[in-house]
Amino acid sequence: MSIAENLALVKANIARAAEAAGRDPAKILLIGATKMNDAARVREAVAAGLPACGENRVQELLEKHAQGAYEGAELHFIGSLQRNKVKYLVGLVRLIHSVDSVELMREIDRQARKRGLVQDILLEVNAAGEASKSGFAPEALPDMLAAAAQFPGLRVRGLMTIPPICAEETENLPYFLLLKQLFVDNGEKKYDNVSMDFLSMGMSGDYEAAVSCGANMVRVGTAIFGRRVY
Numbered sequence: 609m610s611i612a613e614n615l616a617l618v619k620a621n622i623a624r625a626a627e628a629a630g631r632d633p634a635k636i637l638l639i640g641a642t643k644m645n646d647a648a649r650v651r652e653a654v655a656a657g658l659p660a661c662g663e664n665r666v667q668e669l670l671e672k673h674a675q676g677a678y679e680g681a682e683l684h685f686i687g688s689l690q691r692n693k694v695k696y697l698v699g700l701v702r703l704i705h706s707v708d709s710v711e712l713m714r715e716i717d718r719q720a721r722k723r724g725l726v727q728d729i730l731l732e733v734n735a736a737g738e739a740s741k742s743g744f745a746p747e748a749l750p751d752m753l754a755a756a757a758q759f760p761g762l763r764v765r766g767l768m769t770i771p772p773i774c775a776e777e778t779e780n781l782p783y784f785l786l787l788k789q790l791f792v793d794n795g796e797k798k799y800d801n802v803s804m805d806f807l808s809m810g811m812s813g814d815y816e817a818a819v820s821c822g823a824n825m826v827r828v829g830t831a832i833f834g835r836r837v838y
């Protein structure tokens with residue numbers, strides 16, 4: 609199957625899952641996880657109608673950006689981020705999905721204010737408590753949201769999670785439901801500098817389940833681009 613055919617299938621699956629949940633498919637952003645795919649393949653996907661690209665590594669993003677890979681699409685950063693790389697992303701990407709510490713928020717704020725802009729971010733929750741994963745424990749979320757008030761150079765726009773890799777699509781439902789709950793509950797509270805607009809969850813194996821649980825951003829790589837060759 610070509611990238612365009614895969615993309616059409618993924619979009620149709622998202623639309624079906626959204627409609628089944630009584631949601632508007634147009635309000636769900638499909639982000640292509642483009643890691644390990646070169647600029648030509650990314651351009652092919654964008655030309656076929658991929659609305660957004662998400663990269664994991666800053667170096668790879670900068671190289672492919674210089675090659676014009678993302679023209680015509682939104683650019684997001686979805687991988688784990690070191691503080692010393694923040695300066696390359698601020699102002700370049702629409703959204704940094706993977707913010708998991710106050711120190712990282714502080715550096716994003718600093719770089720954004722230097723440039724006179726406000727960087728949108730998501731906070732990454734480690735829903736399953738896996739030691740190997742990035743993100744902070746669900747219990748830490750209120751403190752993270754409260755911390756945003758100190759940082760006028762950023763705005764928290766919602767939550768992101770990467771649940772465990774699993775065999776069955778439904779195995780991650782509890783984590784998706786937990787994120788949805790946190791998203792709704794904390795959206796009702798009034799935190800300075802926070803607006804709960806985006807819930808980023810779901811990958812190739814489980815994006816339909818994520819949509820059924822309320823995701824409005826899904827990050828899909830393999831199902832669009834095929835298996836990555838490492």
Ligand SMILES: *Cc1c(COP(=O)(O)O)cnc(C)c1O
Nearest residue numbers: 641664686811812827828829830
């Ligand atoms: C690679 C990646 C994805 C997509 O994974 P697939 O299983 O290939 O769809 C989503 N989110 C993040 C953070 C990723 O690194």
